Amino acid sequence: MAARYIDIKNSLKQAILNKEYRVGDKIPSERELAAHYDVTRVTLQKAMHMLEQEGFIERIHGKGMYVTKVIEDNVYLLNNGTSDSILGFSREFKNQVKVSSKLITLNKIAAGEYIAAQLDIHPDDDVHYIRRIRLVDNIPVLIEDSYIPCAVITSIPEAVLQEASLYEYIENKTGRKIKFYNSVIEAALFDETLCALLNIETGSPMLKVSGVTKLEDGKAFNYSISFNRADMFKIKNSWVGK
Numbered sequence: 001m002a003a004r005y006i007d008i009k010n011s012l013k014q015a016i017l018n019k020e021y022r023v024g025d026k027i028p029s030e031r032e033l034a035a036h037y038d039v040t041r042v043t044l045q046k047a048m049h050m051l052e053q054e055g056f057i058e059r060i061h062g063k064g065m066y067v068t069k070v071i072e073d074n075v076y077l078l079n080n081g082t083s084d085s086i087l088g089f090s091r092e093f094k095n096q097v098k099v100s101s102k103l104i105t106l107n108k109i110a111a112g113e114y115i116a117a118q119l120d121i122h123p124d125d126d127v128h129y130i131r132r133i134r135l136v137d138n139i140p141v142l143i144e145d146s147y148i149p150c151a152v153i154t155s156i157p158e159a160v161l162q163e164a165s166l167y168e169y170i171e172n173k174t175g176r177k178i179k180f181y182n183s184v185i186e187a188a189l190f191d192e193t194l195c196a197l198l199n200i201e202t203g204s205p206m207l208k209v210s211g212v213t214k215l216e217d218g219k220a221f222n223y224s225i226s227f228n229r230a231d232m233f234k235i236k237n238s239w240v241g242k
Contacts, residue, residue: 005046105131183211205230
């Protein structure tokens with residue numbers, strides 16, 4: 001049985017697809033929708049966040065929520081979530097689509113100068129080097145390289161990397177929330193090696209996202225580079241002035 005907020009999301013999504021709301025229409029407020037569905041505001045907000053994540057609505061500060069599209073597509077928003085911790089890919093999309101991973105590499109290596117500088121560790125310190133293909137509904141959509149200090153987490157089971165959330169595993173093992181993430185996003189083209197892993201044409205466009213993720217105490221625990229198919233992802237930035 002699906003969670004109540006998923007039922008609400010699906011109900012509102014179907015109303016949009018049925019053209020009960022048009023692009024540009026303002027939808028009822030959270031208070032009105034919560035009363036209509038007889039749920040708490042917290043439950044309703046989870047449903048609205050999912051609709052926003054899928055690109056069907058946009059929240060305009062001080063004005064409300066508006067419909068932004070009325071058709072399905074297979075494009076997902078990167079780094080668009082709100083939570084008490086950084087979600088990571090698996091948790092970010094798990095309620096929308098089937099998320100899975102194919103493990104390509106799991107090795108312990110010396111960090112080296114560049115990775116050490118990103119993680120604020122010594123170049124001779126060991127890190128877990130992980131390369132995974134991430135799939136959405138069984139379609140390969142990105143390749144992710146991760147470098148995690150062995151001093152933070154001594155071992156990472158292969159099952160976690162293929163069947164579960166790595167970030168959730170790290171939070172549980174360390175007892176600390178994942179709170180900080182700084183990233184750089186670049187437009188680039190996939191090379192032959194990466195294209196072969198994703199089964200796409202060489203030279204296809206990508207969104208390359210590199211960044212450092214930190215625990216709540218400020219300890220850097222992951223330097224990652226993800227090579228995202230540009231035909232499958234888009235990035236949404238919001239800014240509210242004072």
